[in-house]
Amino acid sequence: xxxxxLEGNSGFVAGEFAGDEAYxxxxxxxxxxxxxxxxxxxxxxxxxQMTGSKPGTMFVHRxxxxxxxxxxxxxxxxxxxxxxxxxxxGIAAIEDGVRENYxxxxxxxxxxxxxxxxxxxxxxxxxxEEKLEVLTEENVKLQIKHLNNxxxxxxxxxxxxxxxxHGWLYRVETGTIDVLVDGREPSGRRxxxxxxxxxxxx
Numbered sequence: 001x002x003x004x005x006l007e008g009n010s011g012f013v014a015g016e017f018a019g020d021e022a023y024x025x026x027x028x029x030x031x032x033x034x035x036x037x038x039x040x041x042x043x044x045x046x047x048x049q050m051t052g053s054k055p056g057t058m059f060v061h062r063x064x065x066x067x068x069x070x071x072x073x074x075x076x077x078x079x080x081x082x083x084x085x086x087x088x089x090g091i092a093a094i095e096d097g098v099r100e101n102y103x104x105x106x107x108x109x110x111x112x113x114x115x116x117x118x119x120x121x122x123x124x125x126x127x128x129e130e131k132l133e134v135l136t137e138e139n140v141k142l143q144i145k146h147l148n149n150x151x152x153x154x155x156x157x158x159x160x161x162x163x164x165x166h167g168w169l170y171r172v173e174t175g176t177i178d179v180l181v182d183g184r185e186p187s188g189r190r191x192x193x194x195x196x197x198x199x200x201x202x
Contacts, residue, residue: 002184
């Protein structure tokens with residue numbers, strides 16, 4: 001299934017992305033969604049397909065039964081980000097800091113990634129864009145660590161290798177997926193890391 005998904009991404013890059021490259025480059029620089037979509041996690045429900053919308057036109061949150069819970073910091077942060085927040089990109093917000101209440105609380109979960117990126121940036125004397133690249137990757141690795149620390153996942157891994165947890169990075173500016181952590185490998189090892197690149201996305 002993983003190979004099928006990566007092959008699908010290659011087909012997307014060669015077809016849809018290449019056919020409308022200027023548009024995808026424009027949304028890599030900045031997103032301007034007009035709609036905040038709160039939908040169900042149901043695999044049969046794809047908001048973009050059912051509405052004929054393109055990437056960059058909707059800010060999306062999905063959960064089981066599309067619930068807006070009063071005690072959920074996640075949905076509060078999404079509402080604040082989608083309705084109030086003007087900066088572009090959660091990763092840049094982690095780096096720069098934000099003052100909005102719920103967003104700031106939510107992004108605390110990524111503190112470990114910022115600390116790692118700060119250290120790497122100092123050691124390698126990275127530019128801001130290169131540091132954001134590193135921060136993006138470190139955040140993926142941190143969230144995988146969080147997943148692996150959940151009791152449900154720990155208990156399942158104690159019995160076998162499933163579920164396999166993968167860490168991917170989608171590059172808005174090229175349409176490609178980079179495999180950061182390959183869940184099919186026993187160690188979760190990944191391909192050799194490419195040097196941090198300057199990028200217009202966030």
